Amino acid sequence: MNVLLEIGVQHYLVLATALFCIGLYGATTSRNLIKVLMSIELMLNAININFIAFSKYVTPEALSGQVFAIFIITVAAAEAGVGLAVVLAIYKHFKTVDISKIHLMKW
Amino acid sequence: MDLLGILPEILVCLTALGVIVLDLFLDPAKPRTGKLAFANGLGLTLALGTLLGLHWGGYASVETFSGAFLPDLTAVFFRAVLLLAALLTLMLSVGYVQDKLRHPGEFYSLMSLATLGALFLVSASEMLTFYLSLELLSISSFVLVALRKTQARSAEAAIKYLIFGSISSALMLFGFSLIYGLSGSLNFAEINTFLHQQGSEFVYRFTAVEGQSAPAFQDGHLKIELMAALVLILGGLGYKIAAVPFHLWAPDVYEGAPLPVTAFLSASSKVAGFASLMRILETLSADVTVPFWTRMIVILAVLSIVYGNVVAIAQQNIKRLFAYSSIAHAGYLLMGIVALSEFKSRDMALLGLHYYLLVYVLMNLGAFAVMIYFAAKSQSVRLQDWTGLGRQHPWLGFVLTACLLSLTGLPPFAGFLGKFYLFGAVTMMGSQYLWLVLIGVLSSVVSLYYYARIIRVLFFGQTESSGSSPSEQTPPVLLALASGISLVGILGLFVFPNWVIDFVAQINQLI
């Protein structure tokens, strides 16, 4: 029980891995473009957990993991913005956001 | 702080911002592409001049920004190549942008920003800068692909590119986070030192149990955390260079993107991808990791070469054909990366990679310059619609032919020497990799088949009697200039490869 009660870096890593896998699953299987983008956000958040956990347990003074995470948040926001803009463009042309219906070119 | 080393980047950045501001002041009713392109080209030329001037002026590179930015000789080389690629792309894009795109200011600005990302990427020396430059390059590429707004294909290509790009950059980041956890550092040099010193901790040792025969594993297996980090990082970068099996986006994106953007992706993006891959692998190279990533890269190389070349045969759309050809070329370059793993073949491999990437930019952009003009002429990118175009425009047809033959790797073009260096490097590793060379060489022959199909369509077919004589349709000056530069480049680099060899030898001495 001690392993379960004393939270260490491993716990966060496993949590992050789980979140990452959920995100990866959603990003690769979902048919809705917006949901795909949301799943990608989940993956990025999982990475943030990793960085921040390592920042605490590996380099408590340097804080480099936390800084990295902040930049990931920034980039994720930018990516989400551009992604949604492209989804809107897709919607304008195709009148749908269903991936399986967007196939002018073969995948 | 020493800002001299980063001056070219600052200039490119100012160019990007300047172009977007200039766009605000120009009258949108009048054609403004020319002015914007001129301003952009001026900035890029200035940056290239600064870079080369600093280099020839004996400016010694130093780490700046607390080790974030390391413009060593390799970086100087690749930055020059990237700026050259950006300039060529600019030249060949003017006509297209004028005709087809409604946002020339944004196009040029984003192109410069993407180039800026690539420039930072090749000289980044810690993971954070690396990641951010990669994203700068990627996200501006997504937008560039989507820029032809009247076309549904453009949007479709952009969304595919974006999804694949985001997923693979997430994979790579996960790998980065693991490396950070293992080494406690973001800095490439520190990570490398760490792996050298404590790499042996990451190997499962199989110690002999008494009474049993000794285990077969001499070097053991990598532990999962390091292995996962390597696999994830290579996967993420494999996407950038479009290596099989991370290539799925490439054909659609190449087809859907506006032609100059396709040219940009095939040249700048690939150069940046390989330069960064070289740097990452150099970082991650230690006794324990090298055998592992070598095996992975060998698999990627073989798959890319075979798949790219075989599928390219069936393509009717020129852009798709070039997508598969670029996948195959990624495979050839990966062979050079394989040869990086051994000391005795390292010099040759570095030479091959530098030389081939430079030549690849020239021949690919030369081909695209001609293709953009032909596509505009025939209003199509399908192969059968190009029948006889080579006869109508013998000079451009000749340039395209030369570029294609160079891509195939036939003398007397520089592509041949490039392949010679790459294959030679792999041969140097010893006879256990000769089969890889054989695959490379044989698939070059296969590639001739589909390149020759383009040549055949251009020259052998019956000329359609459109009644237009070659003289009355002269291609735009800039486009002709770009194709001319490429042609001179691929011929000149074949005859005088020495300065590249000397330059790379200089890099090696420093390492």
Next chain:
Amino acid sequence: MALFKSNRAHFYHWLAAFWSGLTLILSLVLLSRYDLNAAGNAFQFVDRLPWMPQFNLQYQVGVDGLSLPMVLLTSLIVCIAVFVSWQTQERSRLYFAMLLIMETGVLGVFTSLDLFLFFVMWELELIPMYFLIGIWGGPRREYAAIKFILYTLLASTLMFMCFLAIYFLSPLQTFDVITLLQNQNNLLAGMGRPLQIALFLSLFICFAVKLPVVPLHTWLPDAHVEAPTAISVILAGVLLKMGAYGMLRFNLGFFPDMMYWMAVALAVLGMINILYGALLALAQTDMKRVIAYSSVSHMGFVLLGLAAFNPIGLNGAILQMFTHGTITALLFIFVGVVYDRTHTRDLAQLGGLSQRMPLAAGLFVITALAAVGAPGMSGFVSEFLIFTGTYGNSLEGLNHFLIQGATIASALGIILAAAYTLWLVRRVFFGPMAERWQELSDINSTELVTVTVLMILVFVLGIYPALLVDYINPASEHLLSWLPKVGG
């Protein structure tokens, strides 16, 4: 040596004629200044220029007794080809540029003394050939062109691999042919036997495709049939020799013991080539195909001569390369003459043309006799040398008799050659003439000049072969001096 400066001629026939003529004159000058008294092993007129000094790579050219006849042949045939294609109107600028680039390549192959340069030149010849067949060829030209280039390129990849291995895996680390030939003993040091055999075989296969040796010959008839006349002339007259040249220079030069070990196989391959080519030639109905297969047959003699491993046979083989170049060129010129006028090469439609073109018929008969190997003409000399050489071959034991057997069987090829050649003559020029050939004109003066020049050469060499053999003999003796058991 200014032989290579002849490429990228800009305009029109005269310019092409001027350049190729200049090349011919230069190669004659070369011939006259070649020092016969120097030892056979020395390359003369060696010219070197560093290219990539970091890799011991240089532009290095020179000639010896083996390459000199080939250089002469090349410049002669190309010059003739320029005159043969005098009528070419369509895109003549590109046509002649291609022709001259190809000449550059072929001359480069015969003279380069650097493996890398050799390979570059070898490939340089391919691209113009592809265009020449593909643009100016017959109805199935695209197929023939791509088949030609794929076959040859596949083969040359083997060569490329082999050169890479020779450079990177051998202790010498050089592409310099002279150095390599002088150090052939430790050329392969440090390589396992299987690798050595693989290298040897890949080189052999590469040259065998070009020669062509029978199972690898299928590109040849297609390329010949579809190519325009002048290109067929060059293809048969010059390009096939590149294969034989490569075999002599590199296979025999680098791996003499393995070549020796393969002697019987060579003889048998030669025999198959001779008989198979001849039999197929008998079965064809297209004039060009007949001659194409006769080329296969004749090149078999080169292989056979190679298998003798004595100077006589080797002299014969090299001489055969030269004579076949001239004679086949003649044959193709006649096909071109007939085709220009009748626009068909189908033997079933032709016949009786001697009534309208008696001069051509007469000359063709002489050529046919030369092809058959009638005494007094060069074909006879070379085949005679080959047969004498192989019959008295320098192998021992069973192999000796096996090769003798192959020789005797090959002699049958001469009879077959007589059969198909004379049959060809009969079907084209004699017999009943179809009505529609009434308007045909006889051979014109340009054609007459080219034919006469070649024919004089055939006769001169037939009567006084020493003219060339004097150059060849030292080279072939030198080539054989490396063999383990042969005393020269």
Next chain:
Amino acid sequence: MTLRFADKLVFGLLFSAAFLLLISLLLFNYGEALAFYVLATTMLLSAAGMILVRDLIRSAFLLALCFLALGGLYVVLNAGFLAAAQILIYAGAVAILFVFGVMLTGRQHIPEHEFDFKFLTLIFVALGFFALLARGLWNGTWKLSAEPAQADLNTVAAIGERFFSQYLLPFEIASLILLMALIGAIVVARKEPDHERTA
């Protein structure tokens, strides 16, 4: 919309439970282990729900919930500044951005996740990947720091200081990324004044 009731149930339960716990944890710092488990469970469940729920708006709100729970975890990890950033940027901006995206593209019903063989295979692949990676990371030889983390480190000031010294270049590049994304998003999403459609 067959799962409407279940949707509501999951959604409501998760949301309320998480908020209560989050606030209590933030205020009282009630034991790291408990906080971790509650927040982690909330996060994973809402993430899984986001993937599985069919209605996109609910998906978006579950995503916001997931981000909130993550913010809580960051507090536990002594990353207060990041927690604030997470809640402001992710839960506040990005999730709302997605809601706007859903609204603008019409709430279409896109059938997915039929419970068939393909679905099962994918689940198993995902689980296998997770098991392999998790096992490796659990036993990983991380370079753990010897001294304990200081809880009272002033992270905001420290991070700000690092932005302008050690990480100046990334900071500049990030600003360029944001600028570029701004330009790009506007260009791509803007309606053209005279929109003509060519084939």
